[in-house]
Amino acid sequence: MTALRLTPMFAFGSRRALRMIERNLLVYKHGWLVLFSGFFEPLFYLLSIGFGLGRLVGDVTGPGGEPIPYALFVAPALLAASAMNGAITESTFNFFFKLNYDKTFASILTTPMSPADISLGELAWALIRGGLYTVGFLAVMVLFGMVRSPLILLTLPGALLIGFAFAAVGMAATSFMRTWQDFDLIQLVVLPMFLFSGTFFPLDSFPEGARIIIQLTPLYQGVDLLRTLAVGVVGPDTLVHVAYLTTMGLIGLAVVSRRLDKLLLK
Amino acid sequence: MSETNVAASGASVEPSQPRPTAEPAARRGPGADAAPLIHARKLTKRFGEFTAVDGVDFDVQPGEAFGFLGPNGAGKTSTMRMIGCTSPISDGELSVLDMNPRRDGPRIRARLGVVPQHDTLDNELTVRENLLIYGRYFGLPREECARRADELLDFVQLSDRGKDLVEPLSGGMKRRLTIARSLINEPDLMLLDEPTTGLDPQARHLLWDRLYRLKQRGVTLVLTTHYMDEAEQLCDRLVVMDKAKIVAEGSPRQLIERYSTKEVAEFRFAPGIQETLDGQFDGLAERIERLPDRVLLYADDGEDVVASARSRGLHPETVLVRRSTLEDVFLRLTGRSLIE
Numbered sequence: 001m002t003a004l005r006l007t008p009m010f011a012f013g014s015r016r017a018l019r020m021i022e023r024n025l026l027v028y029k030h031g032w033l034v035l036f037s038g039f040f041e042p043l044f045y046l047l048s049i050g051f052g053l054g055r056l057v058g059d060v061t062g063p064g065g066e067p068i069p070y071a072l073f074v075a076p077a078l079l080a081a082s083a084m085n086g087a088i089t090e091s092t093f094n095f096f097f098k099l100n101y102d103k104t105f106a107s108i109l110t111t112p113m114s115p116a117d118i119s120l121g122e123l124a125w126a127l128i129r130g131g132l133y134t135v136g137f138l139a140v141m142v143l144f145g146m147v148r149s150p151l152i153l154l155t156l157p158g159a160l161l162i163g164f165a166f167a168a169v170g171m172a173a174t175s176f177m178r179t180w181q182d183f184d185l186i187q188l189v190v191l192p193m194f195l196f197s198g199t200f201f202p203l204d205s206f207p208e209g210a211r212i213i214i215q216l217t218p219l220y221q222g223v224d225l226l227r228t229l230a231v232g233v234v235g236p237d238t239l240v241h242v243a244y245l246t247t248m249g250l251i252g253l254a255v256v257s258r259r260l261d262k263l264l265l266k
Numbered sequence: 267m268s269e270t271n272v273a274a275s276g277a278s279v280e281p282s283q284p285r286p287t288a289e290p291a292a293r294r295g296p297g298a299d300a301a302p303l304i305h306a307r308k309l310t311k312r313f314g315e316f317t318a319v320d321g322v323d324f325d326v327q328p329g330e331a332f333g334f335l336g337p338n339g340a341g342k343t344s345t346m347r348m349i350g351c352t353s354p355i356s357d358g359e360l361s362v363l364d365m366n367p368r369r370d371g372p373r374i375r376a377r378l379g380v381v382p383q384h385d386t387l388d389n390e391l392t393v394r395e396n397l398l399i400y401g402r403y404f405g406l407p408r409e410e411c412a413r414r415a416d417e418l419l420d421f422v423q424l425s426d427r428g429k430d431l432v433e434p435l436s437g438g439m440k441r442r443l444t445i446a447r448s449l450i451n452e453p454d455l456m457l458l459d460e461p462t463t464g465l466d467p468q469a470r471h472l473l474w475d476r477l478y479r480l481k482q483r484g485v486t487l488v489l490t491t492h493y494m495d496e497a498e499q500l501c502d503r504l505v506v507m508d509k510a511k512i513v514a515e516g517s518p519r520q521l522i523e524r525y526s527t528k529e530v531a532e533f534r535f536a537p538g539i540q541e542t543l544d545g546q547f548d549g550l551a552e553r554i555e556r557l558p559d560r561v562l563l564y565a566d567d568g569e570d571v572v573a574s575a576r577s578r579g580l581h582p583e584t585v586l587v588r589r590s591t592l593e594d595v596f597l598r599l600t601g602r603s604l605i606e
Contacts, residue, residue, distance in 0.1 A: 016403070016405065019399070019402050019403050022399065022402055023388075023391075023399050023402075026391055026395050026398075026399055027390045027391065030390070030391075103384065103385070103386040103387075104386065104387075104388045104389070104390070106352075106382070106386050107382065107386035107387070107388070107400075107447075108403055109352050110350055110352055110375060110378070110380040110382070111375055111376075111400065111403035111404055111451075112372040112373070112375050112376045112403070112404060112405070113372075113403050114371070114372060265352055265353060265354055266313070266353060
């Protein structure tokens with residue numbers, strides 16, 4: 001039983017999903033360097049924008065109202081954005097391709113493994129990978145002396161929660177996709193979210209109306225969650241973010257579990 | 267030709283034949299004493315407007331080698347995928363290993379060995395790892411996977427390639443590895459979709475030999491093929507499929523007896539000659555098929571036909587007298603050759 005088998009409504013996949021992690025470990029045994037690819041993306045952003053641009057920007061207002069260096073402002077947001085990007089890529093494009101076109105996955109479907117087992121396993125693997133990247137990124141933050149509070153350790157589960165929420169919704173969205181063109185729509189949603197969810201500049205630099213819309217986006221929820229944890233200023237907002245992302249993930253899973261078999265077993 | 271097109275799909279299975287009962291739960295009528303491993307009635311598969319399988323009936327008994335013979339697009343693969351529980355049925359009735367594919371997909375698949383039409387090996391893994399992880403998908407313990415992997419590599423003569431990646435293997439080796447992979451769970455029922463298509467003769471014979479050994483061990487084989495020799499070599503019983511329907515059913519021998527003659531005389535003429543010979547073959551044989559490149563004369567004594575033809579003044583460039591094959595059965599039933 002997986003932790004996700006809470007109620008029949010969320011019955012999705014089984015313990016067999018763990019076999020997908022085993023497969024991935026076998027694959028990465030042959031070329032574990034590939035594992036590091038996802039580590040560099042947020043790191044490069046941090047170096048260029050956090051430190052490079054940060055030099056021009058100076059301090060900005062942090063979650064507690066105190067001024068903090070721009071690099072510290074942007075680092076947790078980059079972590080949140082990379083958790084989102086990783087999850088979205090894995091759960092939409094890759095997921096659709098694997099289950100519809102990849103022969104390896106076709107062969108796995110002839111065993112007792114179900115599409116749900118495969119998706120759940122691949123999702124778990126993506127989260128494990130994301131977790132490794134997060135640890136690497138946090139190590140860099142330590143190296144640059146950006147640690148203000150022990151709460152920063154909680155950004156790891158926080159990033160995993162963001163990954164889970166986006167991956168579940170990504171899979172749900174994919175279950176409605178008809179053609180490859182439909183996937184362009186996802187980029188149309190993801191890119192503005194990446195740029196405007198309080199990632200690179202504070203919420204109060206937006207006009208009033210835009211602020212409300214931004215606060216409703218899931219990435220803002222994730223960014224603010226990790227930022228409050230990294231700076232060490234938590235409050236009721238932190239719990240709201242956690243509840244928001246958890247609900248989002250569970251709704252995503254509920255949708256996928258109802259649609260997956262029908263769509264993938266033709 | 268109309269009388270031969272009577273669908274044999276409704277033909278009942280001979281009840282006299284003794285068979286081992288794997289499952290005690292025989293919930294069918296008193297006519298059938300043992301539950302067949304596969305039971306299909308009016309089985310239908312539709313993709314939107316297109317009907318790939320159109321109401322077919324068949325039963326596969328334990329220990330049997332059962333074939334679906336037909337040209338590309340006849341509905342063989344769709345039928346196999348429904349049996350393999352990777353494609354839901356659109357209509358009709360299907361039970362596999364006495365379970366319902368709609369409900370019991372994972373439990374059924376746990377006891378199947380599937381060799382798909384195109385190789386689906388994991389190219390990111392080595393030969394041996396392909397077997398190991400596949401065993402894990404079935405939930406086998408690691409040590410057991412390792413033991414069976416070594417045994418199976420030996421069985422398909424790939425022991426010395428265990429540490430190699432899959433990609434550089436030849437087509438025949440990949441096929442053998444796919445068969446080894448399908449055996450990792452010690453299946454009760456093997457589904458082989460065109461197991462030897464695209465292989466050279468040597469590779470095919472090696473594969474047939476392995477399949478024959480499996481059959482000897484009591485594994486039930488269900489295969490599709492468009493090779494006559496393959497069907498004759500491997501199948502105890504087969505159905506001929508054409509345009510989504512079953513058009514005949516029986517053992518290879520029975521089908522030949524029913525739909526063809528003992529022998530066939532094949533006449534080949536110089537280009538342009540055959541078209542001038544209208545009516546000249548009449549009465550020479552039981553049945554005459556005129557193909558674009560040759561004329562087939564069906565009779566119980568082929569040499570006799572050749573002699574009579576010669577005495578009528580017919581001078582084909584080449585003459586071949588041979589036994590009837592399933593190819594002839596197919597030609598008779600559908601009016602077309604099997605492989606165009």
